[in-house]
Amino acid sequence: MKVIEVDEARCLALCEAETGERETVEIALVDAGPGDEVLVHAGTAIA
Amino acid sequence: VKYVDEFRDAELGRALAGEILSIVEPGRHYKVMEVCGGHTHSIYKYGLDDLLPANVELVHGPGCPVCVIPMGRVDDGIALAHQPGVIFTCFGDMMRVPGSDGSLLDAKAAGADIRMVYSPLDALRIAKSNPDRQVVFFAIGFETTAPSTALTLKRAKAEGIENFSCMCNHVTIVPPLRALLDSPDLRLDGFVGPGHVSTVVGARPFEFIPADYGKPIVVSGFEPLDILQGVHMILRQLAEGRCEVENQYKRVVPYDGNQRALEVMAEVFELRPHFEWRGLGFISHSGLKLSEAYADLDAERRWTVPGVRVADPKACQCGEVLKGVIKPFECKVFGSACTPERPIGTCMVSSEGACAAYYNFGRFAREREVV
Numbered sequence: 001m002k003v004i005e006v007d008e009a010r011c012l013a014l015c016e017a018e019t020g021e022r023e024t025v026e027i028a029l030v031d032a033g034p035g036d037e038v039l040v041h042a043g044t045a046i047a
Numbered sequence: 048v049k050y051v052d053e054f055r056d057a058e059l060g061r062a063l064a065g066e067i068l069s070i071v072e073p074g075r076h077y078k079v080m081e082v083c084g085g086h087t088h089s090i091y092k093y094g095l096d097d098l099l100p101a102n103v104e105l106v107h108g109p110g111c112p113v114c115v116i117p118m119g120r121v122d123d124g125i126a127l128a129h130q131p132g133v134i135f136t137c138f139g140d141m142m143r144v145p146g147s148d149g150s151l152l153d154a155k156a157a158g159a160d161i162r163m164v165y166s167p168l169d170a171l172r173i174a175k176s177n178p179d180r181q182v183v184f185f186a187i188g189f190e191t192t193a194p195s196t197a198l199t200l201k202r203a204k205a206e207g208i209e210n211f212s213c214m215c216n217h218v219t220i221v222p223p224l225r226a227l228l229d230s231p232d233l234r235l236d237g238f239v240g241p242g243h244v245s246t247v248v249g250a251r252p253f254e255f256i257p258a259d260y261g262k263p264i265v266v267s268g269f270e271p272l273d274i275l276q277g278v279h280m281i282l283r284q285l286a287e288g289r290c291e292v293e294n295q296y297k298r299v300v301p302y303d304g305n306q307r308a309l310e311v312m313a314e315v316f317e318l319r320p321h322f323e324w325r326g327l328g329f330i331s332h333s334g335l336k337l338s339e340a341y342a343d344l345d346a347e348r349r350w351t352v353p354g355v356r357v358a359d360p361k362a363c364q365c366g367e368v369l370k371g372v373i374k375p376f377e378c379k380v381f382g383s384a385c386t387p388e389r390p391i392g393t394c395m396v397s398s399e400g401a402c403a404a405y406y407n408f409g410r411f412a413r414e415r416e417v418v
Contacts, residue, residue: 018051023165024168026166026168026195026198026199028198028307028311029194029198029305029307029308029311030305030307037050039243039246039299041191041192041195041243042138042165042166042167042188042191042192042195042196043165043166043167043168043169043195044166044168044194044195044198046191046194046195046243046246046247046305046308047246047299047300047305
C-alpha cells in the first residue's frame with residue numbers, strides 16, 4: 001500500500017491500496033513517509 | 048503496478064520454466080514443500096504447477112494460520128463469545144472454522160455478539176466505543192500477524208483500555224517445520240520458505256534446515272515469477288550439491304528480519320510449553336501466550352475456557368493434507384461433503400488452505416497439462 005499521510009504522534013498512517021481503498025495502518029515497525037510503499041498485514045506495516 | 052507487474056511477466060515465466068526443465072535430472076522425482084498458504088494460493092491461481100516438469104512435485108505445508116487451529120480452540124473461543132456482556136472479535140476466515148458443535152458463525156446466528164475485524168486495532172476501536180462491554184480479540188496467525196496483535200496490546204495497556212483482552216492462538220513457524228522434517232511420512236527435497244513470516248523473523252531462523260537436515264530452503268515472494276524463481280533456486284542447489292538458505296524475496300525480507308517487530312513480540316508474548324496443531328498434534332514451544340507483563344489482558348485468565356482436546360471428524364483428512372502426505376483431492380470428502388460453502392475441515396475454509404485453493408481453481412484430480 002502507498003502511504004498518503006502520517007500521524008507520527010500516534011504511529012499511524014493513512015494508506016491507499018492499488019484498488020484505491022484507503023485504511024489506517026499502524027507504522028510503528030517501519031520507517032515510512034508519504035509516497036513510500038509498505039507491506040501491510042492485519043493492519044500493521046511489517047516492511 | 049509497481050512490484051507486481053514485473054513479477055507477472057509471462058515471457059519471463061516461460062523462460063524460467065525452461066531453465067527449470069534444463070536442470071532437473073530425468074528419472075529423479077523432486078518433492079518441494081511450499082510452507083506458506085499464500086504460496087499455495089498463488090501456485091493454483093496462476094497454474095504454476097503446470098509450468099513445472101512432471102517430476103517436480105509441489106507439496107503443501109502447514110503455513111495457513113486458520114488451517115492449523117484445532118477444534119478445541121474454536122470451542123474455547125465460542126465459550127468466550129457466549130460469556131455475558133462479551134463482544135467477541137476475530138478475522139473473517141476464522142468465523143467459518145468448524146468446532147465440535149458448530150462454528151463462530153453458527154454461534155453468532157444463535158445470538159452471540161461476534162464481529163469480524165480486519166485487524167486487532169479494529170477490535171481495540173470496538174472496545175473504546177463500547178466501554179460497558181468486554182471485547183475479546185481471537186488472535187491467530189504466525190509471526191506475520193503476531194506483531195500486529197502485540198502492538199495493539201501495547202496500545203491498549205498504554206491507553207488504559209481495561210475492557211479489551213486477547214485469546215492468543217499465535218504460532219511460530221520453525222517448530223512445525225522441524226516436526227515435519229523429523230516425520231518418517233515425508234521425504235522432501237527442499238522448501239520454498241515463507242515470504243511474509245520471513246519479513247518479520249528473517250531468513251536466519253531457517254539455517255537449521257540445511258545444517259541439521261541437509262535440505263535447501265529459498266525464502267520466496269508470492270508473485271508467479273517469485274515462486275518459479277524460488278523453485279529454480281532450490282533445484283539449482285540440488286543440481287550443484289549445495290544446501291543453503293537463500294533469499295529470493297530480498298526486496299522485502301532482510302536476512303535478520305524486522306528487529307522492531309521481534310522486540311515488541313518478545314515484550315508482549317512468551318512461548319507456551321506446547322501447543323496443539325490440527326493434524327500435527329502437540330508441538331513443543333510452537334505457540335505464543337501473553338507474557339506476565341500483559342497477563343491482565345489475557346482473555347484466558349479473565350474467563351475459564353473448557354480447554355478440551357477435540358478429535359477431528361473421522362472423515363476429515365486435513366491432518367494429512369497439512370503434513371503434505373496426501374493431496375487435497377485424495378481426501379475422501381473433498382468436493383463432496385466438504386466444500387468452501389460447507390467445510391468440514393479447516394483447509395477448505397481459508398483461501399490460503401490447500402483444499403480451498405484446489406477447489407477454487409478446479410484442481411479435482413492429478414491431471415497436468417504438459418507444457
